[in-house]
Amino acid sequence: MSKIYFEDVVKSVENLVHACSSLTPSCExxxxxACKNEVNQNAxxxxxxxxxxxxxxxxxxxxxxxxxxxxxxxxxxxxxxxFVGGDFEDALNEGVRRGYKKYGYRASVLDPxxxxxxxxxxxxxxxTRIVKGDSIKISFMAKGFGSENMSKLYMLTPSxxxxxxxxxxxxxxKSAGSNPCPxxxxxxxxxGTAEKAMELAKQELLRPVGFPSNDLELANLEKExxxxxxxxxxxxxxxxxxxTALAVHIGKYPTHISALPVAVNIQCHAVRVAECKVEGRQ
Amino acid sequence: MKNISAPFNKNExxxxxAGDFVLLNGxxxxxxxxxxxxxxxxxxxxxxxxxxxxxxxFYVGPCFKDGKITACGPTTAMRMDAYAPSLFDKGVIAAIxxxxxxxxxxxxxxxxxxxxxxxxxxAGATYGKAVQSFEVVAYEDLGTEAVYAxxxxxxxxxxxxxxxxxxxxxx
Numbered sequence: 001m002s003k004i005y006f007e008d009v010v011k012s013v014e015n016l017v018h019a020c021s022s023l024t025p026s027c028e029x030x031x032x033x034a035c036k037n038e039v040n041q042n043a044x045x046x047x048x049x050x051x052x053x054x055x056x057x058x059x060x061x062x063x064x065x066x067x068x069x070x071x072x073x074x075x076x077x078x079x080x081x082x083f084v085g086g087d088f089e090d091a092l093n094e095g096v097r098r099g100y101k102k103y104g105y106r107a108s109v110l111d112p113x114x115x116x117x118x119x120x121x122x123x124x125x126x127x128t129r130i131v132k133g134d135s136i137k138i139s140f141m142a143k144g145f146g147s148e149n150m151s152k153l154y155m156l157t158p159s160x161x162x163x164x165x166x167x168x169x170x171x172x173x174k175s176a177g178s179n180p181c182p183x184x185x186x187x188x189x190x191x192g193t194a195e196k197a198m199e200l201a202k203q204e205l206l207r208p209v210g211f212p213s214n215d216l217e218l219a220n221l222e223k224e225x226x227x228x229x230x231x232x233x234x235x236x237x238x239x240x241x242x243x244t245a246l247a248v249h250i251g252k253y254p255t256h257i258s259a260l261p262v263a264v265n266i267q268c269h270a271v272r273v274a275e276c277k278v279e280g281r282q
Numbered sequence: 283m284k285n286i287s288a289p290f291n292k293n294e295x296x297x298x299x300a301g302d303f304v305l306l307n308g309x310x311x312x313x314x315x316x317x318x319x320x321x322x323x324x325x326x327x328x329x330x331x332x333x334x335x336x337x338x339x340f341y342v343g344p345c346f347k348d349g350k351i352t353a354c355g356p357t358t359a360m361r362m363d364a365y366a367p368s369l370f371d372k373g374v375i376a377a378i379x380x381x382x383x384x385x386x387x388x389x390x391x392x393x394x395x396x397x398x399x400x401x402x403x404x405a406g407a408t409y410g411k412a413v414q415s416f417e418v419v420a421y422e423d424l425g426t427e428a429v430y431a432x433x434x435x436x437x438x439x440x441x442x443x444x445x446x447x448x449x450x451x452x453x
Contacts, residue, residue, distance in 0.1 A: 042301070046402050049402040049408060050405060056407045060407070062407040062410065063407065064405075064406060066342065066345045066353040066354050066355055066406040066410075066426075067343075067355075068345065068353075104348070104352050106343060107426065146380075177382055178380070179360055179381045179382070181403040181404050238381055
């Protein structure tokens with residue numbers, strides 16, 4: 001057994017949330033490439049603004065976007081870890097609370113019905129897997145809701161097959177239109193149950209932007225869909241042009257003989273993710 | 283690039299065409315989902331705590347640090363579509379947001395001779411730099427969703443829907 005203390009996780013998360021003050025390097029590269037090949041003048045202006053905004057945020061330690069998101073965590077919790085000093089999810093939330101306050105990030109979380117704000121951006125959304133090992137890997141995503149609101153779940157029937165899958169993904173991007181702050185990253189989860197597909201779709205957004213799937217078939221599908229999506233002429237900010245998406249990331253999971261779930265979770269161009277590994281003390 | 287300064291009025295907005303780049307100078311108001319809900323309630327019960335005539339409404343929920351605004355980019359305008367026509371009818375002359383609007387908003391813009399500007403979503407730090415000072419105007423309990431007055435200098439926007447209903451989103 002290794003021991004990991006409450007405060008170790010809090011401090012790690014406090015550092016992770018600082019991801020809101022810069023685009024990830026892969027996202028930066030993807031936007032820069034998009035800007036170089038953009039032919040629509042308004043879209044090019046949008047991409048140039050996004051690049052200069054990122055440079056400004058990095059130079060002056062500012063949030064790149066005022067929507068610093070709802071904090072989403074994907075955790076791989078080593079089963080040999082003895083967690084000491086409190087509840088593990090409380091530690092994640094305490095890290096969010098401190099980090100968002102320290103960096104002046106927006107408190108965007110509220111009760112869905114009364115609409116009363118919790119004022120510290122908690123609670124976060126936590127997906128945990130118990131894995132082998134004596135450490136905890138924490139992946140953080142600041143998920144803005146201009147894009148999250150455009151999420152779609154399609155419970156296709158098996159007869160709809162791969163063409164149905166492609167049509168569903170294109171439909172989700174089309175109906176999102178200009179709303180999710182394109183150029184977007186399209187996260188797709190195929191298979192599982194309804195909630196498993198949605199979770200997969202979101203998890204795929206953790207992948208560095210444009211890194212292909214390890215599964216060759218999925219990697220080819222990602223490439224093909226990216227071409228189709230970029231032919232839609234939605235473009236950066238909905239201004240038109242050839243950069244509606246920066247990448248398509250697809251994951252799959254076995255499903256039921258009756259089903260073909262397809263979930264689409266869209267990420268705006270402001271990809272803000274970070275991960276860390278919290279090691280145990282002996 | 284055109285320059286428009288407060289006090290704002292509809293006449294100078296009428297000359298703007300979809301696709302024009304504009305720099306705004308002067309006082310603009312902010313408001314997003316929760317504030318819009320209250321504004322529309324205030325319009326219907328006659329208890330609006332501030333005036334809407336000749337105002338420009340920026341759809342934003344800013345980030346603050348040490349009493350300053352650090353990021354304030356536009357939020358998705360579509361969510362305000364249910365409320366926007368009531369505000370235009372009541373004297374608001376322009377809105378600033380991001381993304382396409384519904385037909386009801388197009389109709390209201392043409393009817394009232396208003397303009398819908400867009401700013402670049404996700405460029406919050408950039409727009410924060412254009413805010414010289416700010417104060418709360420109403421609904422302070424809403425925090426980031428309160429109505430603020432921003433004093434802006436060379437705040438860059440693009441005319442997305444002009445007063446004739448022409449739009450950069452409909453190529």
